[in-house]
Amino acid sequence: MPTDFGLKVKVELAKRNMNMSDLAKLLEISQPYLSDIIYGRRKATEQKERIKKILDIKERE
DSSP states (O other): OOOHHHHHHHHHHHHTTOOHHHHHHHHTSOHHHHHHHHTTSOOOHHHHHHHHHHHTOOOOO
């Protein structure tokens, strides 16, 4: 199950008619690595910040 962050990413991808492979290409990372981030198996703080910037995701601190 995706984390809260992962759910936000999936919603934003759907709004943009994108999929995880598209986002992985933009981030220049593999799709399995992106999946690990979405599902909380990797912390990947730097990548999460890049994802938030690309998808304009605001998170409460």
